[in-house]
Amino acid sequence: xSFSFEPLESGDSFFVFKGAMAPGxxxxxxxxxxxxxxxxxMIVSRMQDHVVETSDGDLHMLINLGLxxxxxxxxxxxxxxxxxxxxxxxxxxxxxxxxxxxxSDEDEAIMVYTTRDGAIAYAKLDYDTVRDVWTVAYTTTVxxxxxxxxxxxxxxxxxxxxxxxxxxxxxxxxxxxxxxxWSDNAGRxxxxxxxxxxxxxxxxxRILATEDGVGLIYATAETVTWATYSIGEGVWNFTEIDRDxxxxxxxxxxxxxxxxxxxYIVMVGSNQELSFMVYDGVSDSWTRPADIPGVxxxxxxxxxxxxxxxxxxxxYDDPHTDTLIVMESLDGGQSWSDFAELATPDWIATGPVRMxxxxxxxxxxxxxxxxRFPGNDQLSFLWSWTLDTTDGSSSVxxxxxxxxxxx
Numbered sequence: 001x002s003f004s005f006e007p008l009e010s011g012d013s014f015f016v017f018k019g020a021m022a023p024g025x026x027x028x029x030x031x032x033x034x035x036x037x038x039x040x041x042m043i044v045s046r047m048q049d050h051v052v053e054t055s056d057g058d059l060h061m062l063i064n065l066g067l068x069x070x071x072x073x074x075x076x077x078x079x080x081x082x083x084x085x086x087x088x089x090x091x092x093x094x095x096x097x098x099x100x101x102x103x104s105d106e107d108e109a110i111m112v113y114t115t116r117d118g119a120i121a122y123a124k125l126d127y128d129t130v131r132d133v134w135t136v137a138y139t140t141t142v143x144x145x146x147x148x149x150x151x152x153x154x155x156x157x158x159x160x161x162x163x164x165x166x167x168x169x170x171x172x173x174x175x176x177x178x179x180x181x182w183s184d185n186a187g188r189x190x191x192x193x194x195x196x197x198x199x200x201x202x203x204x205x206r207i208l209a210t211e212d213g214v215g216l217i218y219a220t221a222e223t224v225t226w227a228t229y230s231i232g233e234g235v236w237n238f239t240e241i242d243r244d245x246x247x248x249x250x251x252x253x254x255x256x257x258x259x260x261x262x263x264y265i266v267m268v269g270s271n272q273e274l275s276f277m278v279y280d281g282v283s284d285s286w287t288r289p290a291d292i293p294g295v296x297x298x299x300x301x302x303x304x305x306x307x308x309x310x311x312x313x314x315x316y317d318d319p320h321t322d323t324l325i326v327m328e329s330l331d332g333g334q335s336w337s338d339f340a341e342l343a344t345p346d347w348i349a350t351g352p353v354r355m356x357x358x359x360x361x362x363x364x365x366x367x368x369x370x371x372r373f374p375g376n377d378q379l380s381f382l383w384s385w386t387l388d389t390t391d392g393s394s395s396v397x398x399x400x401x402x403x404x405x406x407x
Contacts, residue, residue, distance in 0.1 A: 025387045032382040039066025042370045043356040046255040047206040048099040051358035055106035056129040080366045091115045099155045112156040157209045167207035176203040204252040219246040242289045244269040257306040266304045303357040317353040
C-alpha cells in the first residue's frame with residue numbers, strides 16, 4: 001500500500017474573516033476560510049490530538065475536509081490570524097480519524113490515521129521553519145486491514161526509550177478488541193498485539209508515554225480503565241479509575257493533557273456531568289473523579305489544555321446557551337473559575353457541538369468549533385477564537401493521593 005501527499009504552494013493562504021469581537025480575554029475571533037467542506041466530522045474524538053505547535057511558534061491544525069478533501073494539515077504563522085493549507089493526505093478518506101503529536105525534536109511530528117482502504121497508517125513529518133512547509137520523511141502501514149476503520153480512532157505516543165506506540169480499538173461481535181502496535185526502528189516496522197477484549201459495544205483508547213514506559217486510558221460507556229505496561233514482565237496491569245464511562249458513539253468524549261509527570265483528564269460521563277481526574281506519575285496514583293463545580297448538566301463535549309506556565313483550561317459546551325465556556329485553574333485543578341464565554345454570530349448554525357483546542361499551548365489559546373453554513377446542513381466550516389492567558393497563569397505543583405476505593 002502506498003501513500004501520497006500534496007503540499008500546496010506557499011502562496012495559497014486562507015485568512016480568517018473577522019467576526020464580532022468577544023469580550024474579556026478573547027483577542028480575536030472569526031471564520032477560518034479554506035475550511036468549507038461537506039464533512040459531518042471535521043474535528044472528532046476528544047482523545048485524539050489535532051492541534052500542535054512547532055519550535056518557532058507556528059500552529060498546525062489537522063482536520064478532515066470530507067468529500068474531495070480528506071485529512072488536511074493547516075498552518076498558521078501569526079498566532080491564528082491566518083491559515084494556509086500546508087499538506088493533504090491523499091490516502092485518507094471521508095471519515096478518516098487521526099492523531100498528531102510533536103516528537104522530541106520540536107520541528108518533527110509523528111502521526112497516525114485511518115485510510116480510505118481500511119488500514120492504519122503512520123507518517124513521520126519534518127517542518128521547515130524557514131519556508132513554513134511540512135514534508136514527509138516516510139510513511140508505513142501499521143495495520144493492513146482493521147475490522148472497523150471508522151471506529152478504530154488510533155492514537156500515538158513516543159516513549160522515552162524511543163519506542164513508538166499506537167493504540168486502537170475495533171468493534172466485533174464479541175465486544176471491543178483493544179490493540180496496540182509498537183516500533184523500535186522509528187516506525188519502519190510494527191509489531192501488533194491484543195491487550196484485551198472488552199465486554200462493550202464501543203470503546204476508545206489513548207496511549208501515553210509515562211516515566212516508566214507507557215500507559216493506556218481506555219473508556220467504554222460503562223467504565224474508564226488505566227493500563228500500564230511492564231517491559232520487564234511483558235504484561236499489562238489494569239486499574240479502574242472511573243466507575244462511570246464516557247459518552248459518545250465510541251465513548252471518545254474524554255480529553256487528556258500531560259505536564260511533566262502529571263496527567264490531567266476531563267471526561268463527559270454517561271450522566272452528562274463533566275468530571276476531572278489527575279494522575280501523579282511519581283507516585284503512580286490517581287485522584288478520585290470529581291465534577292468540576294459550576295458546569296451545568298447536559299454537557300456533551302470538553303477539551304483540556306495546559307499552558308506552558310502550568311495553567312489549566314477546560315473548554316466545554318453549555319447546553320443552555322449554545323456557547324462554549326472556558327474555565328481556568330491555576331492550582332492544578334483544585335479550584336476553577338470562569339475564564340471566557342465563546343459565542344458565534346447569530347447567523348451561524350452550530351448543530352452538534354464539535355470543537356477542538358490544543359493539548360499544549362504558550363500564552364494564547366486557540367479554540368475551534370465546527371459550524372454549519374446557514375441554509376445548508378451539509379456544508380460545514382470552522383470558527384476560531386484566540387484567547388490571551390498571559391495575565392494570570394502561574395506554575396503550580398501539587399501532590400495527589402490515590403482514592404480509597406482504588407487501593
